[in-house]
Amino acid sequence: MSKKVPLLKVVKQAVSRVTSEAIIIGADSHMSCIGSYFVDQFWHMPRLDELNITELIAYCERYNIGMIVPTRDGELLYFAKHRISLAERGIHVMISDEQAVTACLDKLRFFEELHTYQYPVIQTTLSIDTISATRYVVKERHGAGSHNIGLNLNKEEAINQANKLSIPVFQPFIEGKEFSVDMYIDRDRTMKGVIVRQRELIVQGESQISTTVQHPMIEGVCMRVAQTLQLYGHIIFQVIEDKRGSIHIIECNPRFGGASTLSIAAGLDSFFWCYLEARGEELAAYPFCRSETEKRLVRHTNDWIIDV
Incomplete structure (x- = not known):
């Protein structure tokens, strides 16, 4: 969970549209985690390499947890490996299966697999x-x-x-415009929605200024790749468009990203859809409605002062 406060806020907003009774429980192996101030309840959990799946299930059942959202790369494989075991106990995880996650986290395998299908992967x-x-x-x-x-x-x-x-x-190294592509793929592996955003200012790998754009070519190729890899949930592709207009897929992150809140604001209702799926609902009645206007995200530090 770390300091991913914007993510916590959009999760809260999504869940509150379904029920006012749900609570958000954050978990981190660091007791002084900043995100702990922005959840209803905090679990100072063990490191994942020390957390037995039986212990995790017991905690989830004790607090009636029905949905888990992994937030960092280091925990994706853990939850992918245990996805089915958790689902059997009524605990829905926003994660692709182990094979798909492994393909995304291994850059060489990602290239080799997509190159076989003649996708424009770097x-x-x-x-x-x-x-x-x-x-x-x-x-x-x-x-x-x-x-x-x-x-x-x-x-x-x-x-x-x-x-x-x-x-x-x-x-x-390829010079060109950098884009992130946020998408949500439902449990039937059907594409629910896609938002392309141009990365205009990047600091330490994360977009500090990002603007949504219409780019059907990038949308199309990333949608095809996602379906080839059989991904699920909120997915991000990183793409470069070179000076000739050619597309180069750099990588795929099978989780919610730091600037993905922009895509939420533009209509990609990932956490709302995921929560509905966790409750066993079908998504046909909840269409993707893209914002009619483009939106820009400017990330900045914000201080919050509380009484102690």
Whole structure:
């Protein structure tokens, strides 16, 4: 949960449209987690590598928890592995199956799998010598996000950066416009809605200024990829459109992102739809209604002062 306060707020808003009786329980292995101030109840939970699934189920049943929303990359595989066991106890998780999550978190596998289907995915390799480029990107093979990423490096710089990583992969550096693509895929693996947003100011891998746009070509290719991978829930694709107008899929994060609240505001009702599915409802009566106007997100620090 960490400091993902905007996410907590949109979850609360979505659930409150269905019932006024539900409470939001946050969980984190750090007791001083900032998000703990923005939930109805907080669980100082064990680390996931120390949390037995039986213990998690027992906690959920004790507090009548019917829906779990994973919020960080490090917990996606845990919940994907236990998704069915949790569902059997009436606990719905917004997560794709293990195979799909693994394909998204392993950048080399992501490239190889999508390249087989001839999708425009960026070349990714373990050896820099197999790439025909003058500038390079170096990143960790596993996980998502921008941790220790090296951007726009020459070959020598790329090799030096790779020596600092656990399992580095190399990609060609491509200049162009950067986009994030938020989408929601329902439990029948049907696309519910898609929003494309242009990343205008990026700080440490996250959009600080982002604007929704209409881009049918990017929407179409990302929708096809998501259905090929059999993803579920809220999904984010990162895409670059180069100067020639060609599309390059960089990665897929099978979770809600830092600036995805913009897509919620533009009509992508992910948490509302997920909560309805957790209650066993069908989504046909709840259509995707995209905002008629484009919207811009400007992220900024906000202080909150409380009495103690």
